[in-house]
Amino acid sequence: MRSLSRSNAHFKKAKAKLPLGVSSNFRYWGDDKTIYVERGKGGRVWDIDGNEYIDYRLAYGPVILGYGDDRVDEAARKGMNVGGVFALSTELEFDVASRISKMVPAAELVRFSNSGTEAVMAALRVARAFTGKDGHVVMEGGYHGIFSEVMWYTEVEDWVPGQGAPEVMPFGEGVPAVLKRLFHTVSMNDANALEDLLKEKHNEIGAFLIEPIMGNCCGIKADTQYMQDVREICDRYDVLLIIDEVKTGFRVAKGGVQELYGIKADLCTFAKAIGNGYPLSVVAGREDIMRHIGDGVVHGGTFTAHSVSLAAAAKTLEILDETTALADIESYGLKLQAGLSAILERRSIAHCFSGHPALMGLFFADKPPSNYREWIHSDYAFYDALAPELHELGILVEPDSREPWFLCESHNVECLDETLDKFERAVDITLPKLEQSQAVAAGGPIHQ
Ligand SMILES: Cc1ncc(COP(=O)(O)O)c(C=O)c1O
Structure with missing residues (x-):
């Protein structure tokens, strides 16, 4: 029988200083099971x-x-020698952005942030600016980070099939109810549902945010035909297709899930695997859309493009791009x-x-x-x-x-x-x- 006695003792100490004794709700596995x-x-x-x-x-x-990959950690140490963040830019940003554009053709222009959440927030903001429409569609069961516009979930566990659509609930407390108006859902692999929704509400919906392989939902997959239909429907209703590659990016293929499906997003987001664990995220996409950043849309942040994360990402992407x-x-x-x-x-x-x-x-x-x-x-x-x-x-x-x-x-x-x-x-x-x-x-x- 495995002993967790030190973890259990530490939990008792930690919970006096940290809510649930951890720094993310999902790391709490129970008072005697948290590792x-x-x-x-x-x-x-x-x-x-x-x-x-x-x-x-x-x-x-x-x-x-x-x-603790030795190749990446050595690069990160060199990044440390650069000095961190400056409220100014470094040349490394261009190098990493160029590598991303090479690997992911849809990533014509690139902006860096720190977390997946920040990247998806930025993508939605850019989409709202470009389309002039505030609403967005998200897949039932999808997860796109911890910010209020996407913190809504579809309650299927208590849902009875055949009795209407499952209810959409706020994902925890403190999510402003007023934002529910912007949030719409469809079920995966049902192109008619997307078409019906956009036919009715395309004047208020500017973005369809989708993770074609749902990394927080058992890897449920979009069919190839569905993705082709989605691309066409979004174009027809002037809705931007945002492919969230925070989990799939630089993991399922060099060019991410977009390569697997042969689909180009209007905007796409990356994080996770980009730096083998060093915090870096990306919003990227079509040049005409991305140029709204700096020309109306505000994007930035004190810690964006930290030299350690960028150096780690440069090496990680080099390995992923140039080796097997x-x-x-x-x-x-x-x-x-x-x-x-x-x-x-x-x-x-x-x-x-x-x-x-x-x-x-x-x-x-x-x-x-x-x-x-x-x-x-x-x-x-x-x-x-x-x-x-x-x-x-x-x-x-x-x-x-x-x-x-x-x-x-x-x-x-x-x-x-x-x-x-x-x-x-x-x-x-x-x-x-x-x-x-x-x-x-x-x-x-x-x-x-
Ligand atoms: C698809 C997807 N988007 C966004 C996020 C949010 O990323 P982060 O946890 O880095 O904020 C996640 C996190 O799991 C994710 O899986």
């Missing part, structure tokens, strides 16, 4: 109790090469999927994968959902029971089945073999436990 990290290296992290984990959360995506890193990561993901499938098939457990091998959703259903409404039909109770057993054995996955597994360049064969061995053990621990708790819930006999 404090000592360090990470490659595809592994160690907690302050000395427990070692193979990590498939990878900080929710930024770690694309591995924790992304192809290797994809092959690790495919190998992992094949191994997980063999284990689950031997036990006749229905399952499938969604998303991309570098960002994959694991479903306990015969086929992946094609939208968030269908997600309720997968057996997420099994995932919920399995995840803590994986943690016990040293495999770190998100407790919530909606968060995909992330792969990085350091998830080599040794990591994968160890993962499969532990996954098999975790499944065999979970199955009887679940059977027992289901029997109790049904009032039936308990087999000891």
Whole structure:
């Protein structure tokens, strides 16, 4: 049994100074389950109790090469020698912007920020300025950061299919109700729903914000035809297509999800993998739209284009662009999927994968959902029971089945073999436990 005694003791201390004892709500896993990290290296992290984990959360995506990558860290140290931030610009901004434009053709012009949230905020602001329309459409189940315009979610867990659309609720307290007016949703892979909405409201909607592989929703994917329809419908109704590549960018392909689908966004956003964990984000897009920045639209920030993050991004992007890193990561993901499938098939457990091998959703259903409404039909109770057993054995996955597994360049064969061995053990621990708790819930006999 894994001990979390030092993490538990630290939690008691930390919660006196930090809400929930952490710096992001999502890092709180319960008073006795919250983990404090000592360090990470490659595809592994160690907690302050000395427990070692193979990590498939990878900080929710930024770690694309591995924790503490020597090549990137050396570049970051050179960036440190530059001096940080100056309220002035450095030449490095142009170098990194040029690399991004080379890798992502839609990124004709580039502006840097620090977080994915900031980049998406900027994209929506630019879209409002360009179109003169304040409203935006977001995919049901989508997540685009912590700012009020997008902090609305579709409540599917209590929703009864056939009784109208699921309700849209504020994502927590403090989100101004007045903003709900700007927020519209559609269901993934339903082009008619988008068409109907825009036919009625195109005068007030300026942007469609979409993550074609939903990185916060099990990697649910848009069909290729759907993306082509979306592109055409947006053009027809003068609505800008913003592709949020905060998770998919520099992960699923050199040119991101846009390369996979052969689609060009009007505006796109990047963060996470761009600097292998050093904070940097990007809003980029069509020149005629991006030129509104500085010509009406205000964009900036004290910490934008920090020399350490830029130096780290220059090296990370060089590696991703010029080596086989992304192809290797994809092959690790495919190998992992094949191994997980063999284990689950031997036990006749229905399952499938969604998303991309570098960002994959694991479903306990015969086929992946094609939208968030269908997600309720997968057996997420099994995932919920399995995840803590994986943690016990040293495999770190998100407790919530909606968060995909992330792969990085350091998830080599040794990591994968160890993962499969532990996954098999975790499944065999979970199955009887679940059977027992289901029997109790049904009032039936308990087999000891
Ligand atoms: C698609 C997407 N957009 C935006 C964000 C917000 O990024 P950040 O957490 O860096 O603010 C996230 C974060 O997970 C994301 O997945």
